[in-house]
Amino acid sequence: METDNVTVAVLRGECVDCSRDFVSYALPDLSYGYKLLQFVNDGSVAAVLRCLDNPVVYELLDIVAKVAGNKADVNVAVGICCDPINGKSMGVGLSPKCPACGSSNVDEFDSQPSQMAVLELPHVTHELWERQSREGREQAVRRCYGA
Numbered sequence: 001m002e003t004d005n006v007t008v009a010v011l012r013g014e015c016v017d018c019s020r021d022f023v024s025y026a027l028p029d030l031s032y033g034y035k036l037l038q039f040v041n042d043g044s045v046a047a048v049l050r051c052l053d054n055p056v057v058y059e060l061l062d063i064v065a066k067v068a069g070n071k072a073d074v075n076v077a078v079g080i081c082c083d084p085i086n087g088k089s090m091g092v093g094l095s096p097k098c099p100a101c102g103s104s105n106v107d108e109f110d111s112q113p114s115q116m117a118v119l120e121l122p123h124v125t126h127e128l129w130e131r132q133s134r135e136g137r138e139q140a141v142r143r144c145y146g147a
């Protein structure tokens with residue numbers, strides 16, 4: 001599997017339910033045009049999607065605007081155009097889950113002083129999405145918005 005080295009900001013996570021501290025990650029503020037993908041099952045970091053110059057993402061934006069309107073939150077649908085990694089689906093803007101109790105009721109704080117890390121993350125592919133017809137893609141997006 002191809003990988004990308006991605007620079008991320010290190011965050012401190014804290015579980016509201018059991019008070020466990022853990023490490024979490026986010027894209028640095030300057031990462032315009034990239035989205036951090038997380039695994040749906042546990043909210044952990046999965047990969048980084050390059051959106052600029054990515055025709056798959058542009059088509060997705062077009063479909064989202066068509067089926068859900070220009071003001072729809074595109075993060076809801078981004079995961080569906082990405083192939084699962086190790087069989088696990090991904091999404092954007094998910095809460096990380098507490099490694100101790102599994103709760104998604106967590107707070108995240110910037111590290112003080114701020115801290116960066118380089119993660120080796122799998123390259124995002126879109127093969128399953130590209131195999132679908134335009135109609136199939138529109139249906140998949142519609143399901144994301146319950147439309």
Ligand SMILES: [Zn+2]
Nearest residue numbers: 015018098101
């Ligand atoms: Zn917990």
